[in-house]
Amino acid sequence: MRLQESLNILHEEIKEFQKAVKERIFNLGKVKVSVIQDKNEEGPMPVSLGLYFLSNSTKELLSSNIKLKDFNRLHKNIKRLFQKFVDSNELGNFDKGEDLFKKLNENDSISPFKPLFCDDFQGKIKNDVFKNKCNQLRESITNFNSFKEKFREVYSKNLYYQTLKEKLEKYQDILISGSLQKLNEEDLEEYRLFRSFYPLDLYSDYLIDIKNGNVIKINK
Amino acid sequence: METKEFIEILLEEIKGNSYINISEFLMNINLKKLKIKDLIKEIEKNYNHELILNLENTEVYSYDLVYNYFKLKLFRFLEKGIDMDLDSDDFKEFKPDDLIRIFSIIDSEFFNYLLDNI
Numbered sequence: 001m002r003l004q005e006s007l008n009i010l011h012e013e014i015k016e017f018q019k020a021v022k023e024r025i026f027n028l029g030k031v032k033v034s035v036i037q038d039k040n041e042e043g044p045m046p047v048s049l050g051l052y053f054l055s056n057s058t059k060e061l062l063s064s065n066i067k068l069k070d071f072n073r074l075h076k077n078i079k080r081l082f083q084k085f086v087d088s089n090e091l092g093n094f095d096k097g098e099d100l101f102k103k104l105n106e107n108d109s110i111s112p113f114k115p116l117f118c119d120d121f122q123g124k125i126k127n128d129v130f131k132n133k134c135n136q137l138r139e140s141i142t143n144f145n146s147f148k149e150k151f152r153e154v155y156s157k158n159l160y161y162q163t164l165k166e167k168l169e170k171y172q173d174i175l176i177s178g179s180l181q182k183l184n185e186e187d188l189e190e191y192r193l194f195r196s197f198y199p200l201d202l203y204s205d206y207l208i209d210i211k212n213g214n215v216i217k218i219n220k
Numbered sequence: 221m222e223t224k225e226f227i228e229i230l231l232e233e234i235k236g237n238s239y240i241n242i243s244e245f246l247m248n249i250n251l252k253k254l255k256i257k258d259l260i261k262e263i264e265k266n267y268n269h270e271l272i273l274n275l276e277n278t279e280v281y282s283y284d285l286v287y288n289y290f291k292l293k294l295f296r297f298l299e300k301g302i303d304m305d306l307d308s309d310d311f312k313e314f315k316p317d318d319l320i321r322i323f324s325i326i327d328s329e330f331f332n333y334l335l336d337n338i
Contacts (some may be wrong), residue, residue, distance in 0.1 A: 003317050006324035013328040020335055068316035071323070072306045078327050079297065079304045085334050086298055092338025100299040101292075110291075110333040141292050144313050151285050152238045 003066060011058040014078075018051040024092065031091055033084045035077050047091065050081055101138055168194055175203055184214050191215060223262045226254055230280065231270060239281045268321075274313045286318065291326050 021028060032044040035053055045053065057074045064070070085091050086100070097103045105111040133154065140150035171194045174182045183191065183206065192208060209216045229249070234240055246254060256277070263271050263280065272286045273279070297304040306319050 003321045003324075006321045006328075010324040010328045013331045017331045017335060021338070024338065066320060068306065068319060071316075071320045075306055075323055075327065076303055079294070082294075082330055082334065083298060083301060085338060087301065094334070094337050101295050104295045104298075107333065109336065110329060137292070138296065141289070141296050144289060144310070147289050147292075148239050148281070148285060151288060155238060155284065155288070 004062065007058065007062055007066065011055065011062060014051065014055045014058055018055060021051070021091075022048065027090055031084065031088055033080055035080065036073050040073070047081070047084060050077070050084075054078060054081065102134060105134075164190075164193065175206065180206075180215065180217050188213055188215070223254065223258050226259065227262060227267060227271075231267075234271065234280065234282045238285045239279055241279055243278065268318070272318050272322075273315065275315055286314070287322055287326070290319075290322050294326060294330065 028048045029046040031047045033047050033050045034042055034044050035050050036042045037053075054074070054077055057077070061070055061074060086094055086096060095103075137150060137154060140147045167190055171183075171186070171191065174186070188208065195203065195208075205218050206215055207218055208214075230240065230245070233245070242256060242259070246256075260273060260277050263273055268283075270283050272281045272283055274281065293310065294304065306323065311319055
């Protein structure tokens with residue numbers, strides 16, 4: 001996507017947001033946000049005006065030679081608006097929960113690591129392992145060089161989980177149906193991985209026969 | 221080898237590695253004739269939705285790596301409740317256009333997300 005195009009989308013999104021919150025939030029004008037203006041002066045203004053200011057600043061940027069210095073100011077203001085909506089109880093019901101970083105990552109519509117943070121997988125990965133990974137990721141963000149290492153490690157797993165998630169559901173369906181034949185039509189290594197997500201006593205009547213390279217069912 | 225062909229190899233490689241040092245990669249696959257200047261031009265013009273070059277054009281990152289770094293940065297700054305400065309050392313590796321382009325997308329997504337949560 002080109003720079004101009006992405007800024008256009010942002011401009012449309014701000015206008016839509018502005019319109020929607022005006023309709024939804026009654027006391028929008030009462031809450032104030034500190035906005036950085038031209039010449040880097042800043043001062044509080046009502047959120048409703050702040051949104052209007054953002055929309056205009058984006059429009060101005062679009063009609064100029066777009067520079068990082070100007071976008072940086074716009075982005076700082078956008079982030080301050082986000083913060084206001086996240087922190088202020090007067091602006092809707094945004095529940096930060098105990099851990100905002102985790103909450104944002106758990107949301108399907110916004111999380112870059114949603115398969116890692118979704119309930120299904122959290123339930124299947126040991127809780128302390130999950131927390132540890134989550135904290136490592138959080139800490140690595142302080143520095144891009146450490147982040148890119150951590151990302152390489154976590155993201156490859158993330159991609160794999162995305163694919164695997166569908167497969168796990170398929171294996172669950174097969175096991176519920178009880179068809180050993182169907183199970184053996186699938187890849188043994190994938191089945192082994194599927195099993196590793198569950199406690200040993202679950203699905204324990206289906207065992208991997210290493211010698212013959214297939215799955216067998218034992219009668220308990 | 222054509223620049224486009226090389227980029228296809230690069231794309232394949234970056235899927236698993238997320239970032240690559242360009243000179244080292246060219247040396248490893250024994251490609252000395254390829255002009256880095258042409259490669260940079262091609263990436264910036266036609267592949268900027270998949271590949272992002274660093275400021276010095278020495279490394280190439282997957283779009284996902286950069287997008288996720290920026291997004292998680294935003295999450296972290298929201299968590300801390302402090303101002304975010306794109307001119308700081310946190311973003312010194314990136315070109316201004318990429319910063320503007322990708323943050324515009326992330327901010328648009330966050331506006332949309334907030335609407336569902338207020």
